[in-house]
Amino acid sequence: MNNAEAVKKYIIEELISDNKKPNLTNEDSLIDSNIVDSLGIQKLILFIEKEFKIKVLDEDVVPENFKNIDAICVFIDKKRK
């Protein structure tokens, strides 16, 4: 499973409530659709830190890094370098 698939699987299983977004794509906004809200971001960061063994700092918690699955993957790659 690649990074995007792992992130998507987590979001669908843990952050999306019933029927909120049945066909989530990698480009769909996670902010406008309220999938990643203030509690969702906390869960997502804990998952990313554990799964990809990176440390997410407070300055990383910006909409540009978590606006959609593609942006999250770019952020993960950047942090791993």
Added chain:
Amino acid sequence: MIQLLLIKINQLFEKIKSQGILNSFIEIIFINKKIITFEKDLTDYKVDLKIINNTEIEIKNISKVDHKLNYIFPNKSRYLKVINNKENGFECFLFIRDNKILGDCWFATSLDADKKLLHKDIHLLKVRPEQKSAYMFDMYVKKEERGTNVSSTLLKYAYQCFKERGITKIYTYVIAHNTPAIWMVRTLGFKELNKLKMHRFFFYRKVTK
């Protein structure tokens, strides 16, 4: 002073009940906690208030008139805090459903050019507020309502109200490890002003660079 002490004692007991003794004391006795000050420019701010009008919730600004607080509060300390903040002349927006308060947020405001933004944090945080600005503080959302957009709806409504009254800047601060709060202010379009360190011993707080 006695009222403030009463609020703090009630808050501490409620915290101990929900988080345990150690976690409660960690929140009120600490050194070198990183905090971030933020500002938001309201010049181009626009929100569709229909979102709020079309739902079963009410948002009330209780500072405009001598508003009677005939609501069910989440707990005793929150009720005392609302009374105390109101008496100090601060402005509050309440998020209400079925007469129950689900969340509230407070602002110190300065509308007139010669009126200073009066809140002790302004001096503490070394913020130099512009004229016609507001300082946002003491936001509360009932535990079971967190993650349901209570805070962002409440704040969007408040900012629109402030904009209509001529306020152009909102200031606030957030503790850096408070990820939900950091996320909320950044998604609401706040820009970072400064990173500082806060030290606290019960009621006494000090901020350094």
